Amino acid sequence: MNQEDRISFLSPPRGAAPLPPGPVRYWMQAAIRTRYNHALEYAIHLANHRKVSLEVFFVLTWNYPQASRRHYQFLLEGLADVQANLSSRGIPFVLHQGDPPGVALRLAGESSSIVTDRGYTRIQRGWRDELARQAPCPVIQVDTNVVVPVETASVKEEYSAATFRPRITRQRDTFLQPLSPVPYWNSRGPLAPAAALPPADSVPGEPLEEALPGGEDAAARELTRFLEERLSRYSELRNVPDRDWTSRMSAYLHFGQISPLEIALRAVDYHEAVLEPGDASGVETLLEELIVRRELAINYTFYNPHYDSYQGLPQWARTTLEEHRDDRRPWTYSYRQLEAGETHDPYWNAAQHQMLRSGRIHGYMRMYWGKKILEWSPDPEEAFSRAITLNDTYQLDGRDPNGYAGVAWCFGKHDRPWKERPVFGKVRYMNDRGLERKFKEISRYTRRWTS
Ligand SMILES: Cc1cc2nc3c(=O)[nH]c(=O)nc-3n(C[C@H](O)[C@H](O)[C@H](O)COP(=O)(O)OP(=O)(O)OC[C@H]3O[C@@H](n4cnc5c(N)ncnc54)[C@H](O)[C@@H]3O)c2cc1C
CATH class of the missing domain: 1.10.579.10 (DNA Cyclobutane Dipyrimidine Photolyase, subunit A, domain 3)
Structure with missing residues (x-):
């Protein structure tokens, strides 16, 4: 297994310097989920190994560029699921409000390590770089929102799907591996209910008339519906505008409320267990969109500094x-x-x-x-x-x-x-x-x- 490829040490090497005291903290940024989250499992593993406590935190900023009420609503529904699902594993979750890298840096002063996940846009990268440059403790990034880690898939900007496809396809199956939850050594059973999260209605913008519900639990239910009702005819009907036949996974993927790995594995399993061999094109077409096309877009955003202009x-x-x-x-x-x-x-x-x-x-x-x-x-x-x-x-x-x-x-x-x-x-x-x-x-x- 090459899951080590997902892990990078962002802060400068410490040589033989001892680790500072304190808990391991996971700064949840772009993977707002507790299932199939390599960053979370890695943070649990570190805390278990060192016999220190673990805390997961998220920093909510109310002025994220171009985010409006519809986005905050979806995000907050996702954070509520995370809070509940972590608490059932005995892991505390803290929601901070403020300037994300500033808050993360303050917490780094009281932590033995900060683990974080990975988004690819300028702002997400800037926040992590700012933390890594100044943090007094190690900062470790875990690439969990892709099937194949970005630099493993390719070390440069790819010209098109035709050049990217053979590279990523060669590596795909190595990374299509299930991820089991690691029990947290210091869990004393489910935690008491935490404080309610703030509402989204203070943010400008109208609520959506027809909204998908946010959160990892809703994402898992929506995925089940897709597999059972639409996967077998996905290739045939996904492009027909008046048939809403696609997976509807993109907003969940965007907020990291579902992992592409989980979608791919569940689709492959469902296909093998339930569908006829002749239905294979549904799953293959889905993997083309979900892995080749989606990770080509990430390749572009990661390697081209002008990706949005x-x-x-x-x-x-x-x-x-x-x-x-x-x-x-x-x-x-x-x-x-x-x-x-x-x-x-x-x-x-x-x-x-x-x-x-x-x-x-x-x-x-x-x-x-x-x-x-x-x-x-x-x-x-x-x-x-x-x-x-x-x-x-x-x-x-x-x-x-x-x-x-x-x-x-x-x-x-x-x-x-x-x-x-x-x-x-x-x-x-x-x-x-x-x-x-x-x-x-x-x-x-x-x-x-x-x-
Ligand atoms: C002008 C334009 C703007 C777009 N804006 C966005 C956007 O803001 N966010 C976004 O996630 N997608 C965007 N797409 C890509 C694509 O249209 C959507 O990902 C897809 O329609 C989402 O619906 P779904 O989840 O039901 O897709 P499905 O057909 O079920 O596909 C499954 C998953 O594969 C990935 N995928 C599908 N098509 C593409 C594609 N063409 N490129 C890259 N990945 C793909 C997505 O992650 C998607 O969730 C855009 C495409 C165009 C042409």
Whole structure:
């Protein structure tokens, strides 16, 4: 087993210096779950080994960029599950409020080690670096939100799924290993109920009309429903906008409320135990999305410092978009018109309304949604920044490597040049007639989200 690849020592080596006294603390940042959490199990293992106590903490900041009420609601539901599930294992959980690296640094002064998990965006990396630079105790990072650890999968930014797929597929099965919970040596049984968590309603933004419930328990239930009801026809129906046939796992994955490893293992097990051999394509298609595509997006975010801006696009895409910068656009809209879902195109408006009302857009329609923002904005840079802002503000799974790679894909990232045409240049094009040809019942999707 290569699970050691998940572990990195972030702080400078201490030589023979003795460890400071104090508990082991796990700073839960990006893996808000107690199941299939390698960082948590590693922290328990350290505390057991040293016979010191363990505490898990999370630092809630109320001004995380672009997070609104819908995101806080989902996050807090996840933290409530963590609190309850840790308490049943006899492990204390403390919620702090304030500046995350500042609080983590203060706690590092009273800890023998800080273990943390791993998010890949600039802000998450910045917080960990700040702690690691200044902490008086060792800081250990455990890469638990991917199947294959990022640097093990590839040591550089990959050009496309075609270059990444063989690398990650070679290593996939080594890392598709179950993770058993380690009993905590100092557990004295379930802990007394902790203080209630703060409510999300002080944060600006409307509550969602049709929200997925947040938290690892809801994620596990949703996964069971997906396996039982939709996995066998996932390949066939996942791209049909009026059939909501995908797993709905992305928001849970974004908040770390479920592990991709658990999804993959449960899907493979379910397939072997219940489905016919002819249904194999469902599980293989899911693993392609969940491992190849998702971890390619993480590869991009990790290795490309411009992952959320126009500069992150490949040179061929920027050149062709530049050549078509002054092309006449058949329609242009302001940011506000797009945000309100008020364009001439009923399919696009439906996708935008789905996002406003439910915090997600059907996977196929996300591509169409991003392509049209490119077509209808005054220039490609403005289009890119609008797509990122809308995606991060309204998608429950926004502010995620998948969102950055997804938007960038609409502008040519991880894709190849196609036939040249106005505005798009050689970037792949999509149009409403294509949707109508492909999906006879597309009007059902439109009615569902615009009535
Ligand atoms: C413009 C645009 C914006 C996007 N924004 C986001 C975003 O903010 N957050 C987000 O998580 N995904 C985003 N995606 C990727 C993808 O559309 C969603 O992950 C997917 O629709 C989520 O639904 P699901 O969980 O039911 O997916 P399923 O089809 O059930 O797939 C299972 C899992 O595989 C991964 N996955 C599926 N498709 C992709 C993909 N194309 N790229 C990378 N990983 C994938 C996701 O983690 C997903 O949860 C975006 C795509 C585009 C084109």
